[in-house]
Amino acid sequence: MINKLVKKIEDLQAPIVAGLDPMLNYVPDHIKEKAFAEYGETLEGAGEAIWQFNKGIVDAVCDLIPAVKPQIAMYEQFGIPGLQAFKKTVDYCKEKDLVVIGDIKRGDIGSTSGAYATAHVGQVQVGSNKFRAFDEDFVTVNPYLGTDGVKPFIEVCKEEKKGIFVLVKTSNPSSGEFQDRLADGKPLYEIVGKMVDEWGQSHMGDSYSYVGAVVGATYPEIGKVLRQLMPKTYILVPGYGAQGGKGSDLVHYFNKDGLGAIVNSSRGIIAAYKQDKYARFGAEAYADASRQAVLDMKEDLLGALAGK
Numbered sequence: 001m002i003n004k005l006v007k008k009i010e011d012l013q014a015p016i017v018a019g020l021d022p023m024l025n026y027v028p029d030h031i032k033e034k035a036f037a038e039y040g041e042t043l044e045g046a047g048e049a050i051w052q053f054n055k056g057i058v059d060a061v062c063d064l065i066p067a068v069k070p071q072i073a074m075y076e077q078f079g080i081p082g083l084q085a086f087k088k089t090v091d092y093c094k095e096k097d098l099v100v101i102g103d104i105k106r107g108d109i110g111s112t113s114g115a116y117a118t119a120h121v122g123q124v125q126v127g128s129n130k131f132r133a134f135d136e137d138f139v140t141v142n143p144y145l146g147t148d149g150v151k152p153f154i155e156v157c158k159e160e161k162k163g164i165f166v167l168v169k170t171s172n173p174s175s176g177e178f179q180d181r182l183a184d185g186k187p188l189y190e191i192v193g194k195m196v197d198e199w200g201q202s203h204m205g206d207s208y209s210y211v212g213a214v215v216g217a218t219y220p221e222i223g224k225v226l227r228q229l230m231p232k233t234y235i236l237v238p239g240y241g242a243q244g245g246k247g248s249d250l251v252h253y254f255n256k257d258g259l260g261a262i263v264n265s266s267r268g269i270i271a272a273y274k275q276d277k278y279a280r281f282g283a284e285a286y287a288d289a290s291r292q293a294v295l296d297m298k299e300d301l302l303g304a305l306a307g308k
Helices: 002-012 029-039 043-061 079-095 110-121 147-160 173-179 188-200 220-229 276-281 286-306
Strands: 016-018 099-106 124-126 129-131 138-141 163-169 211-215 235-237 261-265
Touching: 002 099, 016 286, 029 043, 043 079, 043 286, 079 099, 099 110, 110 138, 110 147, 138 147, 147 163, 147 188, 163 173, 163 188, 163 220, 173 188, 188 211, 188 220, 211 220, 220 235, 261 286, 276 286
Parallel strands: 016 261, 099 138, 138 163, 163 211, 211 235, 235 261
Antiparallel strands: 124 129
């Protein structure tokens, strides 16, 4: 799957992943009204609204980008109907030949991590049958429990030719409370980065590992250091746009081949129509606003890389 992701990035010239993180207040009124008319102002109505919202965006951008990243918490808040919307979204994106990165941030003791891995990137045995529950292509993993929590994901990914992105340095303001702490004279994120590089050597694609890293756009100097520590690691970069990251900040996350990183924008794409810059599209054409936001993001990133 890492080979497919790299090829799609090369073919589309778009190192972009759209974060499908729908809040109900992002969904235009005409979509909510239709869903509520059918299901009422219920969890089922909310699930239908976010599914239809997602579908419109995917239809508008699927020819421009290689991947999407649905954040499961945004669906879980609506209970089982929300998870059904998550699954519909995953399946629809795969029908559109998009690589799906499930942003689940799981990580637990070995047997529990194994169950998470089975649910999201593997197959579960039920009697004589096997089923794929959520069936993403990649998932995000929290490494706080160490190798015990990460290895089960890698084992399942080896069987399925799928991958993971391990949290190394996140984009949120308080990430440094733990991630920047010194251990043996080095910040913790560097130690985790080296571990990711080692884990990745056990599950390699053609040019890059199936074990990637999450490194936030809001810390470009740290990104530069981590790029050197993890030469064969694909870096998933959150924090573009709404959190302040821009193309010129991100050039050092990429390798000399122009590959090695994929940049996520969530609100900046899916709620673009709410921004002054794209207000001309209006709520009815929210998906067209999302498409324009992707085109503008692509121009920004490619322009920055051209001047690298």
